[in-house]
Amino acid sequence: MSVLSRSVPALALLLALAPCAALAQAPANKPSAAAAFDPAVQWQRFLDTADSKDVIASYAVVPKVVGTDWKADAAACAANHAELETSLATVPVGAAIRYAAFRCAEAEGDEAAAERHLKIFSAIARHALASASDDPGAAPIRVVVGRDIDALVFAAGLEVRYEFLEPSLGRYLIVRLATWDPETKLERHLRFDFLDTMTRVTRDPSAAYPSYRKQLSDAFIAELAKTQVLMGLDIATARAAIALPKAEDKVLRLRPLAERGGIQSTATWFGICYQQPFPGCGEGLVDALLPQAEAHHAIPMVLLALAYSEGIGVAKNEASAMTLIDAAEQQWGGGRASVAYAGYFLGLKQRPFSPALQTRLDRATALGNPLPLVLTINRQFATTRDFKIVPEQAAILMTHAKAGEATATALVGLDLYNKDRSPGYVEWLRKASEVGSAPSQSVYGSLFYFGQGVPKDQAQALHWWREAAAGGNTESMISLGHQAWRNKEWMPAAEWFRSAAIYGSAEGAMALASLYETGEKALDGDPKRAVEIYRSVATNHDSAEARRNLARMYLAGKGVEKDVAQARQFLLVDAEKDDRYSQVLLADAYINGDFGQVDEKEGERWFQRGLDAGDVQVMDTYALRLYYKKGDAASKARALTLWREVVRKQPEYGNNLAWALCTSPEAAVYGPAEGKQVTDKLGDPADLSPSTIDTVAACHAASGQFDRAVTLQEQAIAGMLEAEPDNASIAQMRERLAGYRSKKPYRETDRP
Template sequence: MSTGMIRIAAFLSLLACAWPATADERPLEARDVIAAPEAAWNRFLSDPAYADAYDAYDALGAVGYSQAGVDPDGCRQHEVALAAAILRAPVSIALHRARMLCAEALGDDASAEEAMLATGALSRLALSTSREGFGPEPARVLGPADVYALLASAGLEFRYEYFASVEPQRHYPLVVAVWDDAKGVERHLWFDYIDTANSVVRGDPFSGYPVQRRQLAHGFVESLAEGDDASARDMQAVLAFRLAGATSAVVDRLKPGADAGGIQSASTWLLTCALQPADGCADGLVDALLPHAEQEHAAHTALLALAYALGVGVERDPRSAEALLDVADRRWHGRGGTVMVAGMWTQLAARESPPDFLVRRMQAAQETGDPVVPVIGAAWALAEEGAPQLAPAQLRALADPANNGVGKGYALLVNYHHRRGETLAANGWMKSASDAGDPNAQAAVGSTLLAAATTETQRREAMALIELGAHGGSAFAARNRAHQSLMAGQWAQAEGWLLGAAQAGDVDSILALASLYEQARPGVHGTVQQAMETYVALSDHGDSAEARRRLAEMAIAGRGMDKDLVRADAWLRVDAEKGDDASAARLGYALLTGELGVRNESEGKRWLEHAIERSYAAAYVAYGGWYFYSHDNALDSRRRGLELWREGAEAGDPTARNNFAWGLCTAPEAELFDAARGREIAMPLLEDGNRATWVDTVAACHAAVGEYDRAVELQQEAIESLPGQSAGDESGADGFHARLALYREGKRYIEPHRARADPR
């Protein structure tokens, strides 16, 4: 057993939680794996009795297992331990292969045959579907050792490997380049053990959330790097480059990975220097690629071809580029060199057109019915502006199941039809993409189903689909699912759903998580101080106006920092003066109300009216609220507030609509009270989500026109929609329960703002 595998096992044992074995079901055995390997996998992943499966790898070291063989003495001494290990991890190809080799060494023909059949069954299952199409679904394995055991059992020669993506999503694919002697080509097979580990590891505070996948992926990479694994060093170099700013000025961060043969480091280095040319940027790149190209490694040869085509690190030479690409395609199954170079050119489309030789070979491949190359051509077309037009061969390739192991081809079809205004076709492919596992499609379909759900079963099914999207890496799905937790007052759950997307760099998720910390919600791990530091980082390094607005709010309230009205003014003003409408509106309101220390109505109005002139509908909410509640309490001012809310509602702002209806239905002044109109204005709020405050408004309007039974029904819905324990808190919840009592008594709610109508 390798040092790296030992470290991985130790890492996973720290995360794993001991769960009791299932009492009424016998453990999986080799015969179960042989008879039905997929069913064995499904039970293994769902049964908490296998939470300590990774500890079973210790038996590999005990019997001296390696790709070369086993130690017969170790096999004899640890025969019982190896048998027990297989019961703990019955889907491990490496363990079954170790048992086969040990049985052969000890002359136990029956055990050797059984172990061989189990090894073969699991290996065939892993390779049973296409692992070489466009974005294939990776073969599931328990750990890295199983990948190499599978290669040995399949007679495939290992050459090199690389992680297919920098950020872990549902999978963290390890692509292994192997030489297939029977076909006489290099094949790139996709494997994944992160999704498996995520199912096995339970008991961590963030088990069940996407962030655990990131923890596992980074833990695997760190453990493998300590064992000098080239693919892990490659990934660490790319992560260091991104952390340093991902510019041509810091490409030195990539060199250790590229020098180790890393595909991700070398390709990132090449593209960075192509997109951000700088003196000396590509120095050493060709030197890093050449030794591997000379060893007939196809991916390195393809990257070398791209370097010649672009003139990165060498003089631009299309002939040499084409000759190298010919070599890569001869070595790499399925024109892999062309697929790699053409796929990378998608990122270069804005800089320059592809060379003629690449276009010619793309067209030739498409005409001969190549299943993957037309997909890359479609991606080229979709990278251009305007309504795209794809060839029939490209449309067929995108719809080919071989290119939809995780729904990527279908997702491109959604994009295609959406850009052409063909909504019905786009929706149809969206469903296909979701069913195939595309996370963004799952997020979109789940959100649509959730909005239309009328039963708890429908709601659970929609939420489950959104969760799948979040686990697949959709930041939108993560935020949506977190929002549902926030609405229910489940703060720790919301943090769990947001963490993964926030750590992956999604700014909206970072802001949502910081908001959770800023409010010091119970059960979360972050603090108000962390929220402030996050906002400062987003302001300084991301130039985020939203972050500066939040800092201003904290400075005004003295929350997480000393109260500082001067800094608050500066944070709001810097973006207002740059044309940020939200900052202008917030600054205007603060000046109107004196939140910044001095009341300045003329300047406050100027900023709010400036935002309104620029069609920032939310400005109507603040401006109307100031007139209605905070100006001088005169009837004309209150009427002006309602008018501003009306204009905001007509401009499409739902909060303005809510406030306008609320004012009409609850005003104490006969001159402003208009129940029939208020109810008419309020009704669309029921179609725009299930916010408790909006349902509360609609209920108030029904009571205002004397429809008390409906008001009671809606008010109960509003109370049930309140977050956390507020629904059961009859003393709080902003009067929700008090209003319910009024409606039950056949009375409308009158907002106690003015003691009497203004005599004027």
């Protein structure tokens, strides 16, 4: 599915300043703090006011005055002094610009200026590196451009061993550097990001949408690959290989980059051989890993351990795998190698961890590493699809969450929310949202939207949904799209839905197609485009819903030439697979003559398949047809019998039965006492749809509880006005409200 093309900032200069593949060591500087320079304040001001065009231009001065070894040319510094000062004013938090200024002052013999610049640079560096964390849920170190990473790592005296881009789809494009710390004699991993910075200082309105962020990220990667930077080539190659249909072609594409030391290409190669094995798949994989493993690089050692564990490219030998993990631990420390190994393991298979691996994960937990527990919880979810944290796990997570660890904080908040909104869930969701957990931000925004545990506050809801959307949460993108749609903000709605689709959400693509169906002139798509999107989703996601929508479009001749035979075929595909909704639509179409002539026998046959299976959706829909379309006494009696069976199985499906019992003008049907009992099982009215609250209000009125009926009906109308302000039923809902205020229950004469 194509999306709108958006322009992004000029990248050639920015990406030319990306991290170098190797950096020389330099002595660490430890000056006193700069009293007048507060990095946090400066960063916030910069993000609020800077413009990406000016920012990119400001970095042009750096290569004019210093080389890749950070040695300054005094003559060049003097010639470019004014430009350097302007750049410092434009980007006060730019580590590379500030470090270049320090080097220039040093080369020119200006001790006072050198000291001033060094103090400010040190403050910037301390602020940056203080946020360094192994926690995958923590924000990476924020920089402006890639050259800032060079400056920070060089000044810290760290040697870069290898680097790669983490495969992420959200707020950040994480540059991960594996450095060697000469003081601790350990490999230290630092995670940096400049994507979020550049997005936030881009003043183009389209930068507000995740689709722009994704396009900017792709452009960064493409430019890195174009300029032959290994980490760009690496991730671009891995992505391209995954898209190929044949496993043999995937490996052929990956092999050259893996041999050059590409971490993502190597990991992807291993994954393909595990999931799509073919003879000779792993040939050369071990050879590609050996040079880095023999250099004691931790992640290549972990990947080599995986190859031994699964027998890919080498004889299977778990003892050798664990020996490699232990050796990697000596290089990395803190149980990190065991966690990394388990993380790769979990991504490939769902079977339990081996006793040897579990022993090492337990050892990492004893060292205070929370990630083994996080992996265990993820494995539980992957195997059961049930997000359930047992009390012992919850207690450990709470300890880490209270220590401010991001991933633990997010899990605590979501766990308390999922456990029937246990005490403290709002506070922990707030904390998790503030540390950047996109799923937590999405839920937290919904609390404000619906007034659950907090006062209703649409501004807060939209704020947190936008934060979650920036983090890649497609549910929030879709919620924002629907909110814009309700406000008739057509293009913003399209951009939010498009963003969700670009991030892989079939629901987002479907919502975009539904929006295009409206034919609004302000949109960049129409019903014809909607058909194209439905067809794409049906093919790429094997979506029954998309095929149902295609059937509807073909039946109506909307956006496509009318073709009832094709419409029937779309419905049959999933009806034959016992998709109940498709069966219901197929049955209705036969009975209504939508395929050319009425065929009640065939329609009843399709209904009966669902009825025989005891499907509550089919039973509910069929009962609705009996009650309103047939409408004779026998049909209504059978409808009531079916509805009562539906409610027995799933009380939340009681809306139609309750409505009939509380509003029917017929004595044989009317039963408000029973109807009220049914509505009592529908749930808290605050969690119900406006149309369902309308039913609950009718049952209260039928039971003589008019004050409560008035309150509920007002709530139903308010909800409908918010959700569907043009819905024709609002006028009828208002008529019922007037009746309740006059102490009159509602009795229908026709279907509402």
